[in-house]
Amino acid sequence: xxxxxxxxxxxxxxxxxxxxxxxxxxxxxxxxxxxxxxxxxxxxxxxxxxxxxxxxxxxxxxxxxxxxxxxxxxxxxxxxxxxxxxxxxxxxxxxxxxxxxxxxxxxxxxxxxxxxxxxxxxxxxxxxxxxxxxxxxxxxxxxxxxxxxxxxxxxxxxxxxxxxxxxxxxxxxxxxxxxxxxxxxxxxxxxxxxxxxxxxxxxxxxxxxxxxxxxxxxxx
Numbered sequence: 241x242x243x244x245x246x247x248x249x250x251x252x253x254x255x256x257x258x259x260x261x262x263x264x265x266x267x268x269x270x271x272x273x274x275x276x277x278x279x280x281x282x283x284x285x286x287x288x289x290x291x292x293x294x295x296x297x298x299x300x301x302x303x304x305x306x307x308x309x310x311x312x313x314x315x316x317x318x319x320x321x322x323x324x325x326x327x328x329x330x331x332x333x334x335x336x337x338x339x340x341x342x343x344x345x346x347x348x349x350x351x352x353x354x355x356x357x358x359x360x361x362x363x364x365x366x367x368x369x370x371x372x373x374x375x376x377x378x379x380x381x382x383x384x385x386x387x388x389x390x391x392x393x394x395x396x397x398x399x400x401x402x403x404x405x406x407x408x409x410x411x412x413x414x415x416x417x418x419x420x421x422x423x424x425x426x427x428x429x430x431x432x433x434x435x436x437x438x439x440x441x442x443x444x445x446x447x448x449x450x451x452x453x454x455x456x457x458x459x460x
Contacts, residue, residue: 247454250282250430252418255345255378257288258320258331261368263427263440265327270446283360285346286426287415296340296379332373340379344402346411348384351401352391359391
């Protein structure tokens with residue numbers, strides 16, 4: 241659905257970030273309240289773990305290293321699970337065995353959305369669901385190709401693309417640009433390129449930002 245006024249919503253996210261999944265759902269709720277259900281969001285990449293090995297890392301080792309132990313990690317993820325439940329996400333953190341390198345998932349998003357931006361919201365949803373609900377490795381090329389095929393892509397073409405280095409530098413550059421702009425955590429939402437909102441904010445706050453962006457665009 242199109243807005244009566246020009247509106248551009250950009251979301252800087254990482255596909256392995258649980259707060260980004262929560263933020264996506266909250267943003268969608270805010271857009272729905274504004275009569276903009278299905279509004280195409282521009283999805284921009286961010287790398288929480290830019291030095292992650294290509295094959296990913298054992299989940300328990302990753303959490304222990306990042307949070308200083310399993311007890312600290314459990315407290316953090318229990319809070320995330322509670323926040324997710326409030327927006328309809330049933331996180332399955334215990335089903336995740338590997339923390340992947342998210343670079344290739346970002347490359348695939350960029351390739352598909354560059355040609356068909358309207359697919360972005362559903363594509364991101366499938367990636368989040370694969371990882372956070374099904375515990376699948378979204379760094380695996382076969383899985384990424386399977387998801388891409390659901391969105392009208394040719395499997396062989398996507399696999400050839402993922403096996404190459406095409407657009408890898410684009411993801412790295414976008415990640416550097418986000419940091420240069422002061423984005424240190426995700427999600428971060430941009431409205432009409434002028435207003436930034438960091439964190440998985442509640443729908444009410446996101447709705448106010450959407451209204452502000454639309455109202456400013458309507459001014460002479």
